[in-house]
Amino acid sequence: MASNVKKKGIISTCVILAVAIFMAVYAGMSFNKKRNFVEDVVTEGSAVTKTMKLSTYNSYLANTFGDVDIYVLEGEEPGGQALILGGTHANEPAGHMAAIVMLEQFKPTKGTVYVIPDICKSGLSHNDPLEGTPQYIHFTTADGNVRTFHFGSRASNPIDQWPDPDTYLHTSGDWEPLHLPENAQTTQTLSGSEVRNQNRCYPGIANGTLTEKVSYAVTNMIKTLNIDMIIDLHESSPEYAVNNAIVAHANAMEIAGMAKALTLEEEKGIAIKVEPSPINLRGLTHRELGDYTDAFALLCEVGNPSQGRFRGYTDEELAITGKDPCYKVASEIHNGALLYVDYSSGDFPISLRVARHIATVAALIDEMGYEYPEKEIIIDNVPDYDEMVAADDLGLWLR
Ligand SMILES: [Zn+2]
Numbered sequence: 267m268a269s270n271v272k273k274k275g276i277i278s279t280c281v282i283l284a285v286a287i288f289m290a291v292y293a294g295m296s297f298n299k300k301r302n303f304v305e306d307v308v309t310e311g312s313a314v315t316k317t318m319k320l321s322t323y324n325s326y327l328a329n330t331f332g333d334v335d336i337y338v339l340e341g342e343e344p345g346g347q348a349l350i351l352g353g354t355h356a357n358e359p360a361g362h363m364a365a366i367v368m369l370e371q372f373k374p375t376k377g378t379v380y381v382i383p384d385i386c387k388s389g390l391s392h393n394d395p396l397e398g399t400p401q402y403i404h405f406t407t408a409d410g411n412v413r414t415f416h417f418g419s420r421a422s423n424p425i426d427q428w429p430d431p432d433t434y435l436h437t438s439g440d441w442e443p444l445h446l447p448e449n450a451q452t453t454q455t456l457s458g459s460e461v462r463n464q465n466r467c468y469p470g471i472a473n474g475t476l477t478e479k480v481s482y483a484v485t486n487m488i489k490t491l492n493i494d495m496i497i498d499l500h501e502s503s504p505e506y507a508v509n510n511a512i513v514a515h516a517n518a519m520e521i522a523g524m525a526k527a528l529t530l531e532e533e534k535g536i537a538i539k540v541e542p543s544p545i546n547l548r549g550l551t552h553r554e555l556g557d558y559t560d561a562f563a564l565l566c567e568v569g570n571p572s573q574g575r576f577r578g579y580t581d582e583e584l585a586i587t588g589k590d591p592c593y594k595v596a597s598e599i600h601n602g603a604l605l606y607v608d609y610s611s612g613d614f615p616i617s618l619r620v621a622r623h624i625a626t627v628a629a630l631i632d633e634m635g636y637e638y639p640e641k642e643i644i645i646d647n648v649p650d651y652d653e654m655v656a657a658d659d660l661g662l663w664l665r
Contacts, residue, residue: 300401301391301425305415307337307366307383308665313373313647315340320382323490324483326473331388331426332480336487337369337381345377346641348495348631349488349561351551352382354464356389356418357573359403359585360619361499361566363415363660367620367649368627370665377643379631380493385484386464388426388476390418399572400582403616405661413664417585421462427475434461436549438558439471439478441485445517446557447545454548465498466549469558484551488559494641495521495562495634498551499623501570504593504614508567509606511539512626515556515563521633522564529629534651536625537608562634566626568619569607576604586660588614620663621654 309317318336321327352365365383372379384390393399400417407413424430436454446452460466462477470482488496495518502509514522522540530536543552543563556563571577571593572585578592589612597609607614628648635642649663 296401297392300393300416301423303402303414303416305384306413307335308370309337311665312370313339314369320480320483320487323487324470324472324479327479327483330476330479331391331423332476334382334384334387337383339369339372339374339379339381341374341376341378341644343376343644346494346631346634346638346643347378347380347491348497348634348643349380349484349493350382350627351385351484351496351498353384353390353418354386354498354551355420355500356386356416357394357397357399357420358501358570359415359417359572360501360568360570360616360623362390363616364499364620364623364627366415367660367663368624371647371649371663372645373647374643374645377641379643379645380487380491382484384416385480386418386422386477388422389420389462389464390416392419392423392425393417394419394421398580400580400585403582403585405664407661407664413661417582421459422464422475422477424462427462427477430458430461432458434458434466436466437471438469438548438554439474439482441469441558443557444560447516450545450557451548454546456549463549465500465551468549468551468554485555485558488555488561493559493561494638495564495631496551496555496559497627497630498565499627500565500567501573501619502567503574504569504571504605504607504609505574505576505596507606508541509539509569510537510622511541511567512630513541513543513552513565513567515543515552517556518562518564521562521630521637524637525626525629525633529632530625534625536622536651538622538626564630566623568622569605569609569614570619571609571614586616588616588619615658617658617660618655620660621649621651624649624654625651
């Protein structure tokens with residue numbers, strides 16, 4: 267009797283162990299595949315004249331996971347220079363995809379556009395635990411090719427920097443401020459996990475964490491090349507107040523205000539807000555790159571139901587269509603006062619979100635040229651906002 271019980275115990279232990287090993291191997295293969303999946307960016311037929319490595323601007327980045335490509339689109343005539351960052355937060359796919367569409371479609375005839383679509387490549391290489399988000403999103407091009415892109419995490423992968431401290435003390439490293447407002451602080455204490463938030467690590471530290479190294483390289487690139495404008499592309503939850511907005515450093519407020527009023531709202535009918543960059547919210551692109559470089563520093567936000575807290579079932583379809591019954595209900599309560607986007611249509615597709623980003627980038631670059639003729643950048647082949655929204659098929663703007 268006793269030996270039977272013992273035998274059963276051994277069998278069930280072995281079965282549980284085998285299931286655990288199978289799950290660990292299966293999950294490990296999935297993590298490994300995502301970590302090493304390389305997105306294809308199509309430069310053939312584009313206006314990309316060369317690519318550079320980000321480690322050009324921070325040698326400590328060489329041979330690390332953060333040493334991404336910088337795509338350079340040079341016009342024949344010299345002019346201003348703009349840097350576009352996508353993928354700062356890898357769970358905000360419209361920022362990442364807008365950068366890829368711009369580098370594949372924009373054709374500058376004057377000035378230079380630099381595009382880094384995966385500035386936080388480490389964040390793209392994993393997902394947020396327990397959020398249930400998809401690992402990838404797919405689009406079909408006009409030629410029928412299916413292209414696969416990452417849907418990642420808000421923060422860098424712990425495999426690249428671990429463990430997080432209990433608290434993260436943001437500092438400005440050795441950088442000398444150029445435009446720091448009076449009474450502004452230069453350090454800030456944040457929760458420990460924010461140490462892996464790319465947009466809390468500027469202006470960056472040359473030999474810091476991987477996230478700080480990447481930020482340092484961006485700051486150094488802007489200073490070395492005398493880049494005139496930097497635009498960081500994001501998305502935010504529909505219930506977050508800073509939404510469908512341009513966040514501007516004080517240096518760039520006039521450009522943002524004019525781009526909003528004259529081009530985006532009056533000419534194109536795109537409702538958008540302009541928000542000032544808070545002086546003591548440290549580590550962000552629109553704050554630090556304005557304080558520590560001479561560039562006009564701007565950040566764009568658009569509403570993304572697949573990252574909001576009201577959302578229901580989360581999958582690739584939600585990331586692409588933005589269609590969510592829970593957000594529809596939220597939009598009908600208190601006349602939509604719970605949300606900061608117009609969700610009356612019941613969706614907020616990625617084609618619309620990317621179109622908003624592209625129209626905003628084009629308007630900001632144009633406005634810089636009107637106000638500062640020596641910084642003018644002229645771009646042909648800018649995807650048309652109305653066409654992108656009407657087609658509702660982002661794949662048509664991918665090569
Ligand atoms: Zn973001």
